[in-house]
Amino acid sequence: MGVSARLGRPGTTPARILHAMTANLLDYDLEGLAAFCGQLGEKRFRATQLFRWIHQKGATDFDQMTDLAKSLREKLAGAAHIQGLNPVSRHDSADGTIKWLFDVGAGDVIETVFIPEADRGTLCISSQAGCAVGCRFCSTGHQGFSRNLTTAEIIGQLWYAEHFLRKHLGKTERVISNVVMMGMGEPLQNYAQLLPALRMMLDDHGYGLSRRRVTVSTSGVVPMMDRLAQDCPVALAVSLHAPEDELRSNLVPLNKKYPIAELLEACTRYQAAAPRDFITFEYCMLDGVNDQPEHARMLVELMRKHSLQGLACKFNLIPFNPFPASGLKRSDMAQVLAFAKILMDAGIVTTVRKTRGDDIDAACGQLAGDVQDRTGVQQRMATQRQGMLKGIKIVSREVGV
Ligand code: SF4
Numbered sequence: 001m002g003v004s005a006r007l008g009r010p011g012t013t014p015a016r017i018l019h020a021m022t023a024n025l026l027d028y029d030l031e032g033l034a035a036f037c038g039q040l041g042e043k044r045f046r047a048t049q050l051f052r053w054i055h056q057k058g059a060t061d062f063d064q065m066t067d068l069a070k071s072l073r074e075k076l077a078g079a080a081h082i083q084g085l086n087p088v089s090r091h092d093s094a095d096g097t098i099k100w101l102f103d104v105g106a107g108d109v110i111e112t113v114f115i116p117e118a119d120r121g122t123l124c125i126s127s128q129a130g131c132a133v134g135c136r137f138c139s140t141g142h143q144g145f146s147r148n149l150t151t152a153e154i155i156g157q158l159w160y161a162e163h164f165l166r167k168h169l170g171k172t173e174r175v176i177s178n179v180v181m182m183g184m185g186e187p188l189q190n191y192a193q194l195l196p197a198l199r200m201m202l203d204d205h206g207y208g209l210s211r212r213r214v215t216v217s218t219s220g221v222v223p224m225m226d227r228l229a230q231d232c233p234v235a236l237a238v239s240l241h242a243p244e245d246e247l248r249s250n251l252v253p254l255n256k257k258y259p260i261a262e263l264l265e266a267c268t269r270y271q272a273a274a275p276r277d278f279i280t281f282e283y284c285m286l287d288g289v290n291d292q293p294e295h296a297r298m299l300v301e302l303m304r305k306h307s308l309q310g311l312a313c314k315f316n317l318i319p320f321n322p323f324p325a326s327g328l329k330r331s332d333m334a335q336v337l338a339f340a341k342i343l344m345d346a347g348i349v350t351t352v353r354k355t356r357g358d359d360i361d362a363a364c365g366q367l368a369g370d371v372q373d374r375t376g377v378q379q380r381m382a383t384q385r386q387g388m389l390k391g392i393k394i395v396s397r398e399v400g401v
Pocket of ligand 1: 131132133134135138139140141183184185239
């Protein structure tokens with residue numbers, strides 16, 4: 001059974017009003033912090049010290065920063081603050097998964113999930129409050145889009161979780177070894193705020209994560225994939241979910257703008273710039289919709305064609321997390337394994353994602369969706385769904401391959 005804790009909400013205090021008038025240092029990567037310190041007449045190495053205090057030690061009070069001169073601490077106190085996120089609740093799964101809901105104001109709530117495994121600790125981070133892409137199988141997509149998160153709100157999830165977990169688990173060393181941008185939102189539709197947050201994750205004075213341990217997951221925003229390849233080529237996961245355009249456009253509406261061929265060409269270009277040697281394709285297994293042997297065989301053909309152009313990939317098959325508004329069902333495990341076998345027999349590395357935190361609804365958007373329907377989108381999507389399900393060919397299942 002999961003354990004849930006409802007945490008306090010912040011009020012409007014004089015400190016919060018003062019904060020609104022000064023810079024939140026969680027918004028700055030090291031370059032930004034150096035520029036900020038420059039404006040205060042301070043040298044770059046002061047920014048490095050400050051950055052380490054904030055991100056490595058979790059400091060929120062300038063008076064804690066004892067190796068900074070008192071005069072600098074006073075300057076900082078007048079010009080800046082360090083404001084993390086306000087947790088609304090925490091949900092602890094029996095399997096060790098922890099999910100937080102954070103209040104980001106105006107009724108918006110975002111989710112962050114920590115997934116511990118024997119050899120790693122992965123944090124799944126949100127990039128937007130809601131999401132405008134509207135994937136049919138995604139609980140967040142059904143809630144609509146509210147706003148982009150700030151850099152401070154993106155990195156604030158890692159900052160909060162890392163320092164909470166160290167205390168909670170009684171550790172002094174780093175707990176979170178991997179970050180995946182797979183929470184609420186399409187990260188590449190919030191690129192300007194995302195990029196400094198990614199740089200903070202990689203910075204040796206910040207979290208010191210290697211590029212291969214930070215994954216951006218995208219539904220296929222092609223121009224921004226090209227930007228990311230140049231600016232900060234972390235690991236890339238692409239939500240594919242279908243082997244042909246008609247079905248993909250139904251499941252991932254962004255496909256109408258950037259169809260599969262364009263998306264895979266962008267993946268090939270990304271790979272040329274990224275140090276990682278393959279792209280991960282995420283494929284949510286939907287019963288009778290995209291989980292048939294013919295879909296697997298089409299994927300094999302698609303990947304053969306693009307591997308000739310240099311694309312190396314692996315597939316991650318994701319059991320669908322059903323939610324009532326979707327009208328879709330999870331493929332059974334026999335179907336998932338049969339699908340995986342076709343891919344693997346064709347030489348494609350394929351994994352099946354373990355479900356974690358089922359007792360706390362750890363899949364993206366499932367708790368925040370209980371909090372609110374941001375823009376009445378659930379109502380609109382209920383209407384659209386009727387048309388969408390007409391557009392999807394739901395077939396009877398073949399068993400065994
Ligand atoms: S799967 Fe990702 S891109 Fe699609 S609606 Fe959900 S959060 Fe947005």
